Amino acid sequence: MRFDGTSDYIATDDLKIAVNAALVLQRPLLVKGEPGTGKTVLAEEIAKALKAPLITWHIKSTTKAQQGLYEYDAVSRLRDSQLGDPRVSDIRNYIKHGKLWDAFVSAERPVLLIDEIDKADIEFPNDLLLELDRMEFFVYETGETIKAEKRPVVIITSNNEKELPDAFLRRCFFHYIKFPDHATMEAIVDVHFPGIKKRLVEEALRIFFDVREVPGLKKKPSTSELLDWLKLLLNEDITPETLRERDPRKIIPPLHGALLKNEQDVHLFERLAFINRRGG
Numbered sequence: 001m002r003f004d005g006t007s008d009y010i011a012t013d014d015l016k017i018a019v020n021a022a023l024v025l026q027r028p029l030l031v032k033g034e035p036g037t038g039k040t041v042l043a044e045e046i047a048k049a050l051k052a053p054l055i056t057w058h059i060k061s062t063t064k065a066q067q068g069l070y071e072y073d074a075v076s077r078l079r080d081s082q083l084g085d086p087r088v089s090d091i092r093n094y095i096k097h098g099k100l101w102d103a104f105v106s107a108e109r110p111v112l113l114i115d116e117i118d119k120a121d122i123e124f125p126n127d128l129l130l131e132l133d134r135m136e137f138f139v140y141e142t143g144e145t146i147k148a149e150k151r152p153v154v155i156i157t158s159n160n161e162k163e164l165p166d167a168f169l170r171r172c173f174f175h176y177i178k179f180p181d182h183a184t185m186e187a188i189v190d191v192h193f194p195g196i197k198k199r200l201v202e203e204a205l206r207i208f209f210d211v212r213e214v215p216g217l218k219k220k221p222s223t224s225e226l227l228d229w230l231k232l233l234l235n236e237d238i239t240p241e242t243l244r245e246r247d248p249r250k251i252i253p254p255l256h257g258a259l260l261k262n263e264q265d266v267h268l269f270e271r272l273a274f275i276n277r278r279g280g
Contacts, residue, residue: 009045010187018175028154033177036222043113043155053110057099059119065127068098069137109150118158125168203243207253221259229258
C-alpha cells in the first residue's frame with residue numbers, strides 16, 4: 001500500500017512521506033494542524049487512494065473509549081426479560097459494536113478515522129493504548145476476543161486543544177500539516193474551482209493572506225473558509241477590481257462573514273478602518 005495523493009486532494013511531499021511511513025510501520029498516523037487544513041479529508045482521500053472502506057469515529061467531549069469497542073445494554077435486556085422476550089437468552093443481542101469492533105472484523109482492510117481525539121477526556125487516549133497496539137480486545141460479557149483479521153490503517157486527528165499523553169504519542173507516527181503557502185493554496189483552489197478566473201484568485205488570495213497576518217486576530221481564516229468565500233464571490237459575481245479597491249471605508253472584505261467568524265475580529269477590522277479614515 002502506498003499513498004501518492006489523489007486528484008481531489010493536494011498532498012505536499014512531506015505529508016505523503018508521513019502517510020507512507022505510518023503504513024510501513026503499521027502505526028496510527030497522528031495528524032495535527034489548524035482547524036480547516038484538511039485533516040479529516042485526508043483520511044477520506046487515503047481510503048479512496050487505497051480503495052479501502054472508511055470507518056469514522058467522531059469524538060465528542062462525552063465520548064468514552066469503551067464506546068469504540070462495544071456497549072452492553074443491560075437495561076434493555078432487563079426490560080425484555082420482564083416482557084418475556086426470547087432474545088434475552090442470547091446476550092449478544094444486547095451488545096452494540098463500536099467503531100473499533102467494526103474495523104477489526106471488516107472483510108477488507110479499512111481506514112479507521114478517530115476524528116478530533118483531543119475533544120475527549122485526557123484519559124481517553126490512554127484507555128485505547130492496548131487495543132490500538134495489539135489490535136484486539138476482550139468482550140467480558142461473551143468471553144470472546146475480537147482480533148483484527150487485517151490491521152486497519154488508523155488516522156487520528158487533533159486540533160491541539162489539549163496535550164496528548166506521552167505513552168500514546170510513542171505509539172503514533174506524528175505529522176503537523178503546515179498551513180499551505182501561496183502556491184499550494186493556488187493548487188487547492190484550482191482543484192475545487194477548475195477554470196476560475198486567475199485575476200480573481202490572485203486578488204482573493206492577496207486579501208486572504210493579508211487578513212491572516214492582521215495582528216490581534218482571534219481566529220485566522222482557514223483553507224475551508226477561503227473556499228467558502230470564493231464560492232460566494234463567484235455566486236455574487238464580485239470582480240477583481242472590487243476586491244482591489246483601496247477605499248479605507250471598505251477595509252473589511254466583501255462577504256467577510258465567510259472569513260471572520262467572531263465579533264472581536266469584525267470589531268478589529270472596523271477599528272482599523274476608522275484609523276485608516278483618520279489617517280487618510
